[in-house]
Amino acid sequence: MASITGSSAAFSAAEPPTILYIGQHETQRTEPVTANLLRRAQSVGYDILTAPITTSIFQSRVLALLQGHVEVLDSAPAADSVAFPIISPLTPEDSDLVPEDSNSSLIAVTSPWIDIGSNDPLIAHISEQVFSLEVAYAAFCGISNILVHGPVNAQGTVRFARAVLEALGLGPYVQLHILMPMTGELEQDISADGTHLAELARLKYCPEDDVDDEAEPELCGSWETWSTIRTMCLYSTKLSVALEVPRIMPTLNLQSRWYSEPVRLLMLPRTTFLRNGKGFPVLTKQHQQFLTLLLRLRFPPWALLGDVGQIPSGEADDAEPTPAEAMTAALEPPEDTTKHLQYLRHLQQSQPSRPPIERFGQGYQDYVQSPLQPLTDNLESITYEVFEKDPVKYEWYERAVALALEDLRTKLGDGKDIVVAVAGAGRGPLVTRILQASRKTGVSVKAYAVEKNPNAHVLLQRRNAIDPLWAGQVTVVKSDMRTWLGPATTDGEVGKVDILVSELLGSFADNELSPECLDGVQHVLHPDHGINIPQSYSAHLTPLATPRLHSDLLSRTSSDISMSVSEKWELPYVVMLHQYDYLSTILATPEETRTPDVQQAWAFSHPASPSLLAHARARAGGTMDAGNPMGGDGTNEHNARSCTLRFACTDRGVCHGLAGYFETVLYSSPNTRTDHRPQTVELSTNPVTMADKSKDMISWFPIFFPLKTPMYVPDGAEMEVSMWRQTDDRKVWYEWLIEVYVQIAGGKRMKVSMSDLHSSRRNGCLM
Incomplete structure (x- = not known):
């Protein structure tokens, strides 16, 4: 028995469109993200933009506060007696973001220069304040998707995860996406943004082994860091991965492990792409296969193109160029900054067809349902209808019945009708297949349809009366198969069934009690040559x-x-x-x-x-x-x-x-x-x-x-x-x-x- 219930009638085998939202990300934006910039981005084909929550002015203010506190610590007789500094609330100069309707198309980015998991409690404290201020302000501005750089090193993962857990409660609609590399380190150099707080950690909090650690990173190290964060955050549905894809894809095992995680954003830096013979950016076959897998998910991730070029200005220059400018433009035409975007749109439009099972179950991927209990529950017609759409199962049943009919004809001779009963006939698809097998093999049958569902029993009787293939030759029995005495003979005795057909199997074979049902009806099966299908x-x-x-x-x-x-x-x-x-x-x-x-x-x-x-x-x-x-x-x-x-x-x-x-x-x-x-x-x-x-x-x-x-x-x-x-x-x-x-x-x-x-x-x- 199939496993889709109720609303599953809405399922269609039609190919669903491939959905891919593409965003543009710059590690160092040179202009504020405004509604005008977003319109320009959308006009060239982007759906989303990333926006830093705070400005370089705020970073300078935090660094100055930290430097001042360190000077106080250096002059204090006991460092423990000096309270940690408190960052004052944000000012208009600290952030370019304001509440706007267009913010729904933005992904806010927390400061990449903080180190929440630092061993230095001062650095960790400053970083946690920055993080909380930024997440709270982004949520206030109506931005629900927030990109957060992962831990600087694995040793600080637990402290980082605790801060993330706290931040998840800063807004009812906050969705945090933790930027993690598939393996090793991030391709985009976040240290290029200026001073990183990790560089300012005091030496006594930097173990000697970690000062110059050039050891090869563990293959699964990045995934394990994410797993710790996700576990500490109790598998929150508001937490997901922003997965950075490297230039060289890791092993299939690691790809599959990341695929199983809640990847909501897919970061594709410029370095991920290769150049083909014509100089256009392309992805390797391995990258394309991984992207195809993700695009088939029930909720496919958004793709972010990182540092692939600024958004075109969209403004025509009416000034007449000088001869030198014209010559330079002819020799070095301006680079098309949308090539990466165009390539991803090409991949979106050229996705391979999905397997039939995925087309059939679209929208129900990873949706848990309680198993059916057709023995105790009477199924609805719509549920039977979905099962009957299977292009393989009933064809295979027909083949099995045809083989059994031919074998019994060989054993019993041509002069006897073969008695075939369907135990649990439902709306009758197996009965139809038995009659078709009889016609194709030339073996005459006496068909019985046994069904306990009183509603399906009505339909079986109607079908026996009007279906030209059935033509009134099917004996419809309203009974639990276990209490059915068996087919009546012409002399009033109870006969035996030669072939007993059922489709009582569940997803684990026996979870819909097929063993118990078939044991209960076995008394009607001929003891010498009876066949179970x-x-x-x-x-x-x-x-x-x-x-x-x-x-x-x-x-x-x-x-x-x-x-x-x-x-x-x-x-x-x-x-x-x-x-x-x-x-x-x-x-x-x-x-x-x-x-x-x-x-x-x-x-x-x-x-x-x-x-x-x-x-x-x-x-x-x-x-x-x-x-x-x-x-x-x-x-x-x-x-x-x-x-x-x-x-x-x-x-x-x-x-x-x-x-x-x-x-x-x-x-x-x-x-x-x-x-x-x-x-x-x-x-x-x-x-x-x-x-x-x-x-x-x-x-x-x-x-x-x-x-x-x-x-x-x-x-x-x-x-x-x-x-x-x-x-x-x-x-x-x-x-x-x-x-x-x-x-x-x-x-x-x-x-x-x-x-x-x-x-x-x-x-x-x-x-």
């Missing part, structure tokens, strides 16, 4: 880094998801995963696509062993004393499952939960065929096998098992995932737990962290 299915999972989903769940109130605040972490969600990173990948060369390590948790097959079901009935009848440890008499205990899986993690990261997928064998023919048709028909949502088994299928989104507290995973660690499918004969639920281990001397494993045991028991699937 599907024949088997398996659940698969892998650990994920997905700050987007964690932040979303944190911000949701209990009324959003009809449960208590604590219970929202104990429920698996169906979600179109989009902005995430796999924590465990299979080794590959840097040029290859990263392949996630997705492992099987457990599997089910049908029909189940008759002895197994007989044992379950005996327990239900009270003839056996043993009960189920989870509760009940153990009738459904044979459908409980558990697993322990190990995932190797090469690079450090943060785990926010588990992604779940499924694979299913609809039908596997035992007979050899000469027409080159596949003998096995399979469906898969597993990202490793989906392209081979059921490419472009859209019926199922993955399932997500969240962690209440994200887990840090060190480089080279191993994650051990334990999961259970539990039952008390009344409902089914899942439990999951994660442990992280590292190797220590002697080859021993040392546990470094463990999650809570999460359990969906209180919100389990009712049988």
Whole structure:
């Protein structure tokens, strides 16, 4: 059963337009950012401008105050007795910004010369005051987007993060974007703006090791700094990354890690671009691929072009040039400062087509929904309609039924009608496919449509009366499949079904109780040659880094998801995963696509062993004393499952939960065929096998098992995932737990962290 509900009828497979807002950023603006400058920028194609919040006059005033305080400290007998200086409020000379309607198209930039995370408490105190004054004033002027340069060094990250957390509360609409390099240091030299406060830190607060540190920066160091900031700020939805893209792209692993983060701004300095043969700025293929990924997000980032040239003046010079000026202009024509902008617009217009699943689910990327419970709830027609749009699933079901019909004809002969029943017929798409398979193979069938939903039952009867393919030949049964006695024969007896078809699979294969339903209806299946479609299915999972989903769940109130605040972490969600990173990948060369390590948790097959079901009935009848440890008499205990899986993690990261997928064998023919048709028909949502088994299928989104507290995973660690499918004969639920281990001397494993045991028991699937 698919996973999009309610308003999903508005979904369309049409290609959505590529949206890209482009801004212009200068590290040293030579003119104030006014409404006139913004109009000029927009006239050449920019959408946004960055604007410094304060002027060089303010910087000079702060430096003078700092210098004066240092002189006082030098003359004071005890430095501790001198209070830190207080920066007086801003004056009109300190800022060019004023409240204007056009400010909605501006991104304010805090002073890049401050050092909030400085070890020197004086520098840190001055910097925090500057930062707070600027953020508060920008918010007062109606500018909600504020660009903040990241920590000067990683050692001051915690102090920096604390100041950012305080600043998030300075305005109700403040959005802070922390400028971080993908790796190493920022390409744009912020020290060019003049004196940086980090240079003025007193020597006693500068460890000798850091005075001349030329060590190669850690590959993931910048990401880890951001991760600390984001964690200390409690995954605030008002905090995001302004990611500076380097000239040489880092490894795919690091690109994917940044992709999973809330990148709201993409800084593209002049140095990021290359020059082609004609002298025009271009990006490498790696840069273009990364940009394409970001533009497919539900909320794509804005692009900022940094120091690529000033905004054209837009004013014509009516004065007659001198002969010398005319000659200079002919030899050196003025540079076109919009080439970088034109190139990005070209990339925007030439984006490749999105995969069908993305077109189908546009607007629902990373939107968590509670899984459907079609066994206990009667679905709406609009929900069925969305499922029926899948271009692959029903075609594959038809192929499976055709193979099964031909095999049964070989086994039973041509003189017998094959009895085919759809258990859970919905609005009848599988019934139609059965009739089409019968027509194509020439095998006569007697079709049954069994459906418990009284509303869908009405539609099935109408369709049987008016659909020319059905032509009244389908027997429509209003019943829960588990209580259906089976097809009636001409002599009034109850017969058996030759092929039992169902589409009860959920995003984790068994989360919509397919095992329980098919066990309950197996009594109608012919015991000798009866065929179940599907024949088997398996659940698969892998650990994920997905700050987007964690932040979303944190911000949701209990009324959003009809449960208590604590219970929202104990429920698996169906979600179109989009902005995430796999924590465990299979080794590959840097040029290859990263392949996630997705492992099987457990599997089910049908029909189940008759002895197994007989044992379950005996327990239900009270003839056996043993009960189920989870509760009940153990009738459904044979459908409980558990697993322990190990995932190797090469690079450090943060785990926010588990992604779940499924694979299913609809039908596997035992007979050899000469027409080159596949003998096995399979469906898969597993990202490793989906392209081979059921490419472009859209019926199922993955399932997500969240962690209440994200887990840090060190480089080279191993994650051990334990999961259970539990039952008390009344409902089914899942439990999951994660442990992280590292190797220590002697080859021993040392546990470094463990999650809570999460359990969906209180919100389990009712049988």
